Amino acid sequence: MLNLDREYDVAVLGGGNAALCAALSAREAGASVLLLEHAPRGMRGGNSRHVRNVRTMHAAPTAILTEAYPEQEYWDDLNRVTAGGTDEGLARMLIRESALVPHWMEARGVRFQPALKGTLNLSRTNAFFLGGGKALLNACYRVAERLGIDIRYDSEVLSLALAGGAVGEVQARSQGFPATVRAKAVVAASGGFQANIAWLKEHWGEAAENFRVRGTPYAQGRVLRNLLDQGAAPVGDPTQCHAVAIDARAPRFDGGIVTRLDSIPFSIVVNRDGQRFYDEGEDAWPKRYAIWGRLVALQPGQVAYSILDAKAERLFMPSVFPAFRAATVGGLAQQLGLDPAALEETVRRFNAAVRPGAFDGAQPDGRATEGLAPPKSNWARAIDTPPFIGYPLCPGITFTYLGVKVNERAQVLTQSGRAVTNLFAAGEIMAGNILSQGYLAGTGMAIGTVFGRIAGREAARHARG
Amino acid sequence: MPAAELRAEARRVMEVCNACRYCEGYCAVFPAMELRRSFADGDLDYLANLCHACRSCYYACQYAPPHEFGINLPRAFALLRAETYAEHAWPRPFARLFARNGLVVALACALGIAAVLLLTLALRPAEALYGAHDGPGAFYAVIPEAAMVAVAVAAFGFALLALALGVARFWRSAGAGGLPRPRPLARALGDVLTLRHLGGGGQGCNDRDEGFSPTRRRLHHGLSYGFLLCFASTTVAAAYDHFLAWPAPYPFWSWPVVLGTLGGLGMVAGAGGLLGLKLVADPAPNAPRLLGGDVALLFLLGMTAATGLLLLALRSTGAMGILLAVHLGFVLALFLVMPYSKFVHGPFRAAALLRFAMEREAEERR
Numbered sequence: 001m002l003n004l005d006r007e008y009d010v011a012v013l014g015g016g017n018a019a020l021c022a023a024l025s026a027r028e029a030g031a032s033v034l035l036l037e038h039a040p041r042g043m044r045g046g047n048s049r050h051v052r053n054v055r056t057m058h059a060a061p062t063a064i065l066t067e068a069y070p071e072q073e074y075w076d077d078l079n080r081v082t083a084g085g086t087d088e089g090l091a092r093m094l095i096r097e098s099a100l101v102p103h104w105m106e107a108r109g110v111r112f113q114p115a116l117k118g119t120l121n122l123s124r125t126n127a128f129f130l131g132g133g134k135a136l137l138n139a140c141y142r143v144a145e146r147l148g149i150d151i152r153y154d155s156e157v158l159s160l161a162l163a164g165g166a167v168g169e170v171q172a173r174s175q176g177f178p179a180t181v182r183a184k185a186v187v188a189a190s191g192g193f194q195a196n197i198a199w200l201k202e203h204w205g206e207a208a209e210n211f212r213v214r215g216t217p218y219a220q221g222r223v224l225r226n227l228l229d230q231g232a233a234p235v236g237d238p239t240q241c242h243a244v245a246i247d248a249r250a251p252r253f254d255g256g257i258v259t260r261l262d263s264i265p266f267s268i269v270v271n272r273d274g275q276r277f278y279d280e281g282e283d284a285w286p287k288r289y290a291i292w293g294r295l296v297a298l299q300p301g302q303v304a305y306s307i308l309d310a311k312a313e314r315l316f317m318p319s320v321f322p323a324f325r326a327a328t329v330g331g332l333a334q335q336l337g338l339d340p341a342a343l344e345e346t347v348r349r350f351n352a353a354v355r356p357g358a359f360d361g362a363q364p365d366g367r368a369t370e371g372l373a374p375p376k377s378n379w380a381r382a383i384d385t386p387p388f389i390g391y392p393l394c395p396g397i398t399f400t401y402l403g404v405k406v407n408e409r410a411q412v413l414t415q416s417g418r419a420v421t422n423l424f425a426a427g428e429i430m431a432g433n434i435l436s437q438g439y440l441a442g443t444g445m446a447i448g449t450v451f452g453r454i455a456g457r458e459a460a461r462h463a464r465g
Numbered sequence: 466m467p468a469a470e471l472r473a474e475a476r477r478v479m480e481v482c483n484a485c486r487y488c489e490g491y492c493a494v495f496p497a498m499e500l501r502r503s504f505a506d507g508d509l510d511y512l513a514n515l516c517h518a519c520r521s522c523y524y525a526c527q528y529a530p531p532h533e534f535g536i537n538l539p540r541a542f543a544l545l546r547a548e549t550y551a552e553h554a555w556p557r558p559f560a561r562l563f564a565r566n567g568l569v570v571a572l573a574c575a576l577g578i579a580a581v582l583l584l585t586l587a588l589r590p591a592e593a594l595y596g597a598h599d600g601p602g603a604f605y606a607v608i609p610e611a612a613m614v615a616v617a618v619a620a621f622g623f624a625l626l627a628l629a630l631g632v633a634r635f636w637r638s639a640g641a642g643g644l645p646r647p648r649p650l651a652r653a654l655g656d657v658l659t660l661r662h663l664g665g666g667g668q669g670c671n672d673r674d675e676g677f678s679p680t681r682r683r684l685h686h687g688l689s690y691g692f693l694l695c696f697a698s699t700t701v702a703a704a705y706d707h708f709l710a711w712p713a714p715y716p717f718w719s720w721p722v723v724l725g726t727l728g729g730l731g732m733v734a735g736a737g738g739l740l741g742l743k744l745v746a747d748p749a750p751n752a753p754r755l756l757g758g759d760v761a762l763l764f765l766l767g768m769t770a771a772t773g774l775l776l777l778a779l780r781s782t783g784a785m786g787i788l789l790a791v792h793l794g795f796v797l798a799l800f801l802v803m804p805y806s807k808f809v810h811g812p813f814r815a816a817a818l819l820r821f822a823m824e825r826e827a828e829e830r831r
Contacts, residue, residue: 042531049527052487111668113490130666131525132487138524138675256527258484320484
């Protein structure tokens with residue numbers, strides 16, 4: 001039975017991986033812990049419900065990771081995708097601590113898939129959860145229950161009282177009723193604000209109406225906004241986020257992995273006017289997929305179309321929605337609601353710029369267009385073999401990067417640079433300290449786990465003196 | 466639900482799963498699915514029978530209810546499996562026995578016992594049923610040897626024939642072809658004997674809820690190996706009787722009694738445990754419509770073994786006659802319902818595993 005009259009050592013706000021890591025760490029350090037999850041039990045876990053893997057530094061092959069992924073390479077990858085926009089101290093701490101993540105998780109019942117053998121896959125850098133994120137959450141929640149962590153579902157945190165360099169009472173709405181939570185220390189692990197369309201509109205205007213939210217609809221950013229309003233130091237650009245181009249037929253929220261489309265490098269991508277707007281073959285797809293959400297968001301109507309032909313059909317993982325097909329380019333344009341003449345002309349000009357050469361779908365093959373703007377730098381083959389195939393694309397936001405600034409103890413910092421003594425943050429709400437732009441697959445889970453563990457440990461230490 | 470709707474739902478589930486693939490480490494269904502981009506009816510029938518209903522994918526599913534996609538693979542596949550059992554039943558009109566299978570199996574039990582009792586009373590004086598009998602051929606004093614053998618051979622022979630024809634139909638209609646080579650045959654046999662795919666990639670399966678445990682796999686081993694031991698016991702006894710002219714009952718330390726006792730204990734523990742699991746398990750990933758038939762068959766298997774053990778314990782008393790008749794009644798019922806109950810999942814799944822092993826081998830050769 002939950003008793004909200006008592007004072008807990010640690011209150012954890014949120015119910016995803018970062019929150020669970022914080023709650024488990026705090027409890028294992030001897031603290032009494034309350035976890036407040038906005039979602040009902042069946043939808044618990046925030047975006048962690050949709051995750052697949054975690055990026056992990058390692059010096060040698062293990063049962064779940066191939067070869068080695070040293071600190072310097074991890075750092076170089078992170079530094080490159082963020083174009084230098086990362087806090088090196090925190091990032092290096094993240095990288096080093098990531099090496100401990102698989103073992104720590106396995107000790108709490110999380111299972112990983114054996115490493116996939118093969119040349120080009122993520123098994124070298126990323127450890128894959130057996131069954132994915134929901135299986136991970138199930139394991140962690142089970143341990144949390146067994147350790148006596150009080151878990152309250154359907155409980156949205158409304159506000160925290162920041163005063164005198166410390167956080168006081170937490171106001172929440174729990175199973176429909178107002179509730180006041182008292183805790184000696186608080187961990188904010190409540191995610192970004194990507195599911196708050198009104199907030200997105202403040203920065204994107206009406207365009208935000210056309211975004212899809214790939215993950216949990218419960219990421220309303222309420223705690224984030226509340227902390228920023230009370231003087232917590234912000235970090236990151238509010239328009240920056242992890243956003244990929246997904247199938248435009250995806251549901252508004254929670255479509256997850258099955259709405260993803262990997263057709264772009266083997267296609268041309270046109271906007272609603274039938275015009276190309278970016279180099280579809282710029283680089284290997286795993287290094288480029290996370291820029292396309294933003295690219296499509298900047299097009300009129302926030303929509304685009306991936307156009308390909310029968311030769312390319314088997315080269316990529318399709319989305320769950322069936323492709324549009326037609327015997328002619330004009331016919332495909334009609335099905336997609338595009339001007340047939342415009343699309344035919346774009347395809348004609350693209351085909352005319354294609355040069356002969358060897359095609360290799362598995363890696364950048366240097367087969368580029370000539371005299372075309374924008375160019376297609378790799379995998380440029382004529383679109384000439386019916387049936388012609390099309391997918392509509394829209395921006396799919398995974399999570400936003402605007403967050404609260406933290407120090408190496410995961411303590412939240414105020415605008416004056418002082419740490420709030422008993423307030424800690426982990427996961428998406430502070431991911432902007434590491435990720436200012438771009439994305440590296442599996443980094444979100446590394447941030448959530450590493451900073452969740454630190455936040456929980458530090459919160460327990462603060463509470464228990 | 467009409468077959469077309471069951472397959473439409475199974476197809477929708479497979480299309481979502483094939484765009485996700487997070488569960489690929491759990492069992493054979495997902496690697497088999499990944500070899501396909503579209504799912505013909507035969508593919509779905511095959512995949513549904515490859516599923517061991519371990520429920521791991523349901524609890525791991527980001528699209529399971531209350532998500533709007535409402536993906537429930539174990540339920541969709543369980544319903545389709547039952548449909549394939551009915552569609553391939555031989556002779557064809559018997560397909561309808563699958564519609565209310567719990568009732569059918571229960572009636573078979575009642576009629577089996579009644580038939581054996583009536584047959585006994587018709588063929589022997591009533592005193593034979595209540596008297597204590599001793600020595601070789603004691604059982605035949607209650608039920609004449611010729612009647613026992615004739616009924617058993619006819620019922621069991623028909624069951625084997627119907628099962629074989631049903632599986633052959635399933636094999637062909639699911640689109641499988643060709644003769645298996647030794648390697649895939651050995652692999653499939655290994656999968657069947659170890660129930661590898663109830664292993665959930667090493668951690669066991671979701672017997673009751675989100676937690677993993679090896680319990681169900683162990684109970685199933687108890688039941689199926691127990692069944693095989695009982696079958697072996699009966700075979701040995703038949704050989705003793707016919708080739709050595711040594712009729713039952715046999716002393717406790719004889720092959721038929723040792724095999725039968727071990728097998729019977731395995732079956733009782735297995736069937737009882739599986740029944741208990743069905744009662745306490747989270748019903749969300751199950752198909753409620755199939756529960757009656759599943760429970761009835763477990764009850765029949767458990768009672769067949771329990772009455773056999775009881776007969777062994779009390780065979781030198783006056784209760785032997787009635788117990789023998791009741792035991793043989795359950796055995797008769799089991800033979801009769803074998804091809805028209807959940808029992809067919811065994812050969813159907815073995816066939817699906819063989820096809821999986823053949824596909825895997827073909828893939829490895831490429």
